[in-house]
Amino acid sequence: GEDVEQSLFLSVREGDSSVINCTYTDSSSTYLYWYKQEPGAGLQLLTYIFSNMDMKQDQRLTVLLNKKDKHLSLRIADTQTGDSAIYFCAERGMRFGAGTRLTVKP
Amino acid sequence: DAMVIQNPRYQVTQFGKPVTLSCSQTLNHNVMYWYQQKSSQAPKLLFHYYDKDFNNEADTPDNFQSRRPNTSFCFLDIRSPGLGDAAMYLCATSSDRGQEQYFGPGTRLTVT
Numbered sequence: 665g666e667d668v669e670q671s672l673f674l675s676v677r678e679g680d681s682s683v684i685n686c687t688y689t690d691s692s693s694t695y696l697y698w699y700k701q702e703p704g705a706g707l708q709l710l711t712y713i714f715s716n717m718d719m720k721q722d723q724r725l726t727v728l729l730n731k732k733d734k735h736l737s738l739r740i741a742d743t744q745t746g747d748s749a750i751y752f753c754a755e756r757g758m759r760f761g762a763g764t765r766l767t768v769k770p
Numbered sequence: 771d772a773m774v775i776q777n778p779r780y781q782v783t784q785f786g787k788p789v790t791l792s793c794s795q796t797l798n799h800n801v802m803y804w805y806q807q808k809s810s811q812a813p814k815l816l817f818h819y820y821d822k823d824f825n826n827e828a829d830t831p832d833n834f835q836s837r838r839p840n841t842s843f844c845f846l847d848i849r850s851p852g853l854g855d856a857a858m859y860l861c862a863t864s865s866d867r868g869q870e871q872y873f874g875p876g877t878r879l880t881v882t
Contacts, residue, residue, distance in 0.1 A: 708873070762810075
């Protein structure tokens with residue numbers, strides 16, 4: 665099985681919050697990352713969290729880390745149509761989940 | 771602007787005909803990565819260079835090779851492309867292993 669797992673699809677209404685979840689297996693990961701991929705493009709780093717942190721906030725983005733459960737989440741506040749994309753979590757910077765396709769409906 | 775550039779953006783090759791994909795970076799990063807991404811799947815790490823040190827993933831087919839002649843450039847060579855090698859190939863860089871990666875736009879490879 666994959667080292668990093670994500671649910672594949674999420675649909676929200678514009679203005680709502682989106683929460684994308686991820687579980688990982690490598691407890692030695694010092695950093696955990698969230699990337700965004702728009703159609704036909706490469707991946708763009710959104711944010712990251714150091715493994716000794718529980719939470720990191722960056723404007724509309726909030727990352728929560730539960731190290732005990734090896735669970736990572738990305739919350740996007742006030743989701744906009746421009747946030748529609750595929751979101752990947754990654755551990756150790758090199759192992760990616762399958763990606764969560766976020767669809768934002770007007 | 772510092773960036774990661776991939777050429778070409780689209781590449782069509784014939785079954786069995788060798789093809790080379792190119793990546794260059796202006797970030798002066800030590801690490802360069804090649805990923806294969808198929809539709810609706812996670813990017814799969816093929817190999818990476820830490821400076822001149824080549825690191826192959828255990829499950830990367832021998833058909834895939836790489837060269838890094840200098841800090842700025844890295845090439846992906848597919849010696850005998852099969853239909854199953856059609857994918858998006860992503861190049862990325864990072865200052866060190868495990869650090870955040872900066873991705874190029876990718877090269878979409880079609881095998882006919």
